[in-house]
Structures are given as C-alpha cells and as structure tokens.
Amino acid sequence: MFLKRLECSACGLEHEWSRLQNLCGSCNKPLFAIVDLAAASRTLSRERLAEREKSLWRYREVLPLPADVEPASLGEGGTPLLPAPKCADGIDLWIKDESLNPTQSFKARGMSVAVSIAKHLGATKLAVPSAGNAGGALAAYAARAGVEAHVLMPRDTPRANIVECRELGAHVTLVDGLITDCAAEISRRKANEGWFDMSTLKEPYRVEGKKTLGYEVAEQLKWQLPNVILYPAGGGTGLIGMWKAFDEMEA
Ligand SMILES: [Zn+2]
Structure with missing residues (x-):
C-alpha cells in the first residue's frame, strides 16, 4: 500500500x-x-x-490496505x-459486464475495498442507506469480514x-420514505448505535474500489483508452472513481 494521506x-x-473518518x-x-x-x-x-490474480486486488499498490492485511474479497472485479x-x-463498441461481480453489480468493488479498510481501522458496525444493490454488497462483504452490516432501506425497495x-446476515430496517430519509436516519442514529457511515461519498474508500473499473478498462484494452466511455x-x-484512475495513470 502506498496511501499517503486523505485530502479534502x-x-x-x-x-x-x-x-476512521467520513468527511x-x-x-x-x-x-x-x-x-x-x-x-x-x-x-x-x-x-x-x-x-496476478483476476480480482481487483491485483491493483493492490494503489488500493488503501496495508500489504500484510487480508482483504475482504469474494472475487470482485476482473469482469x-x-x-x-x-x-x-x-462504432467499435464494448460493454463492461459488471453483473458478473459477486453481488451482481459494480457495488461489490467499492464495498470490498471500503469494508476491508474500515475493519482494519477498527469499525465493527457498518451502516448504509440503500434502495438496491449497495445494501446487498455491504451485507456480503461485512459477512466476509466478520463485522455487522446495518442496511436502511425504503419500504418499497x-x-x-x-x-x-437479510439472507447475507445484515440487520435490515425498512423506512417509510426515500433513500435520503434512510441516510438521514443513519446520521441521526450512528453515534448512539456505534455505526460507521458507509454512504456514497461520505467515506473515502468506496471510490477507491470503484476506480479499479478504470484500471481494468485500460488494461483490457492494452492500455489504449477509448475515445468515449458511457x-x-x-x-x-463509479464515474468519479474512473476519473481518479485515469488521473492516477496519467501521473
Ligand atoms: Zn474541506
């Protein structure tokens, strides 16, 4: 690992x-x-x-986890x-099939990395608002890492x-409202419950997992990036993660 610091x-x-910190x-x-x-x-x-192995941990040097720490991995990335x-x-069109990740979406990338480093820094209860795939990904990686997952979902998810x-062992709370109401409830309860907030862009490391999508696209295209990525x-x-990957590769 060659992580130097966090920067606003x-x-x-x-x-x-x-x-362990959020914003x-x-x-x-x-x-x-x-x-x-x-x-x-x-x-x-x-x-x-x-x-190297096919999983996203092949880019270990640019990921935030000390080299002697075992990541919470389920074989994510390498799609x-x-x-x-x-x-x-x-047009020369290519599709990156992210449904082949362990929890059937690209959310697995962010959670594999963010859960690994959060656990390493001492978090034991991870919370996320989700109306879809992020909750499942957190549940799977928390189970893998042996920490608690608390998923707050709108009732109509x-x-x-x-x-x-639930099947992956997460504590699920259904909330009357939107995903933003779930996020607000996490903010309200996290201090009392001892939760670490894993919401999108409220902790620094999910984007680090997602950036591997950028590294992978470059590697799979023999380090020649396409003109356009949709x-x-x-x-x-995910979008910010790919931008960060291209920025890092350029440096
Ligand atoms: Zn600032």
Whole structure:
C-alpha cells in the first residue's frame, strides 16, 4: 500500500488516513485518498500485472490496505469487456459486464475495498442507506469480514434486494420514505448505535474500489483508452472513481 494521506476534495485540507473518518473536518466535503504513485509504480508494472490474480486486488499498490492485511474479497472485479458489434452501427463498441461481480453489480468493488479498510481501522458496525444493490454488497462483504452490516432501506425497495441483505446476515430496517430519509436516519442514529457511515461519498474508500473499473478498462484494452466511455450514474461514485484512475495513470 502506498496511501499517503486523505485530502479534502473541496478545500484541500489534509487528514490522516489511519483514523476512521467520513468527511472533511473543516468543510464537510468528501475526502480523497492520495497515493504515492511514484512508489506504487515501482512494483505495479504491466508485466507484473499479467501474472496476478483476476480480482481487483491485483491493483493492490494503489488500493488503501496495508500489504500484510487480508482483504475482504469474494472475487470482485476482473469482469469481461465484451465486443458488441450488433449494438453499434460502425462504432467499435464494448460493454463492461459488471453483473458478473459477486453481488451482481459494480457495488461489490467499492464495498470490498471500503469494508476491508474500515475493519482494519477498527469499525465493527457498518451502516448504509440503500434502495438496491449497495445494501446487498455491504451485507456480503461485512459477512466476509466478520463485522455487522446495518442496511436502511425504503419500504418499497424491491423484495429481492431486501431478502438478499437479510439472507447475507445484515440487520435490515425498512423506512417509510426515500433513500435520503434512510441516510438521514443513519446520521441521526450512528453515534448512539456505534455505526460507521458507509454512504456514497461520505467515506473515502468506496471510490477507491470503484476506480479499479478504470484500471481494468485500460488494461483490457492494452492500455489504449477509448475515445468515449458511457457510464450510467446514480450517486456518481463509479464515474468519479474512473476519473481518479485515469488521473492516477496519467501521473
Ligand atoms: Zn474541506
């Protein structure tokens, strides 16, 4: 691991990475992990990557977890990049099939990394608001890591997502309202309950997991990035993660 520090994405204030924390202590905006890229690049070479496991932990040098700590991994990442000639009229179109992740969505990437480092920094109860796949991903990775998952879901969340969380051992609370009401309830209760808030962009490390999507697309296309990447965004962590990956690779 070559993580140097956390830095506020808005005001630039530096924070210690080794303390469990959510947002900037000064302006309450998201924190970014700053990696010593020169040091990371000494061992993270294209040649060495070719010999490594398929999971996203192949990019270990740029991920936030000390080298001697076992990650909470279920084989996430390494999803296929498929050519889609029938969907594209004269365009060289490829589709990254993220449904092949362990919890059937790209949320697995962020949670594998964020749960691993949160546990390493002492968190024992992780909470997330979710109306879909993030809850299932947290439940799976918390189970893998041996920590508690608390998932707050709107009451009208699809039943499959609720069952998935419960079957994976998460404590599920159904809330009358929207996902923003679930997030507000976590904010209200987290101090009393001892929860660490894993909400999108409210902790620094889910984006680190998601950035591996950018590294993977580059590696799978033999380090020649496409002209355009179309990316569906909800919270937008995946999009920010890919931007961060390309920024790091450029450096
Ligand atoms: Zn700040």
